[in-house]
Amino acid sequence: MSQPLLEARNVVKRYGKFLALSGVDLRVQAKTIHSVIGPNGAGKTTLFHTLTGTVPLTEGSIVFDGHDVSRRTDYQRVQVGMARSFQVTSLFPTLSVHENLRLAIQGTHPRQALRLWSLIRLAPDQSDAIESILDKIGLAQVRHNLSSALSHGQQRRLEVGMALAAKPKAIFLDEPTSGMGIDDIDSMKKLIYGLRNDLTVILIEHNMGIVMDISDTITVMQQGKVLVEGAPGAIKSDQRVRSAYLGGMITGGR
Known part of the structure; x- marks a missing residue:
């Protein structure tokens, strides 16, 4: 083995x-x-x-x-x-699906994490990463919906997607x-x-x-x-x- x-x-x-x-x-x-x-x-x-x-x-x-x-x-x-999801879903309820993933992506870059996320332009590879995750978790069609408006199952899949942001x-x-x-x-x-x-x-x-x-x-x-x-x-x-x-x-x- x-x-x-x-x-x-x-x-x-x-x-x-x-x-x-x-x-x-x-x-x-x-x-x-x-x-x-x-x-x-x-x-x-x-x-x-x-x-x-x-x-x-x-x-x-x-x-x-x-x-x-x-x-x-x-x-x-x-x-x-190593990445993890928990039994209790933990998302940013007032942000969209895309914005939740954006925060997760930028959180993997320490310098970006110290700045206001809304003022940071995503690098091409980061935008590609978000699109890849959206496709993988099956939420591309609801990318602009608030995470709080998703079904429980969609929220759990988004949480998995946020964990995947760390590659x-x-x-x-x-x-x-x-x-x-x-x-x-x-x-x-x-x-x-x-x-x-x-x-x-x-x-x-x-x-x-x-x-x-x-x-x-x-x-x-x-x-x-x-x-x-x-x-x-x-x-x-x-x-x-x-x-x-x-x-x-x-x-x-x-």
């Missing part, structure tokens, strides 16, 4: 006496979709927090694209190619289809699957139909530990997974 893009070794996270993560190991290969699933309280989001630098780890190490990022801040991890090597998506209707779920599923052509996707998702359909590898967590890891077929048939979490949910898709 090739060298992983992301490798977490014996990651431990304590909050006082509470052990949220207990010696988690994770290897994520480049340009794959690697899903992390498990019941509520299994440690999935805490794992994302430690991997992306939102919270510091207590013990262990994290290596990304050859860089030891274990003690780096979240911003420093963005600089080496990451890996993107972490935390419950991207939560609260969506069926049409928005299908659009997000297609978007996520298409991302693997250009980068790596690490995904937390409760929709088992999506997880089983698009994942290359699935890590199942339970009580802050990795219970089992493997391809969708192996996870679907693993009795430990059925007993601990999935039960009949994995047999029928969506």
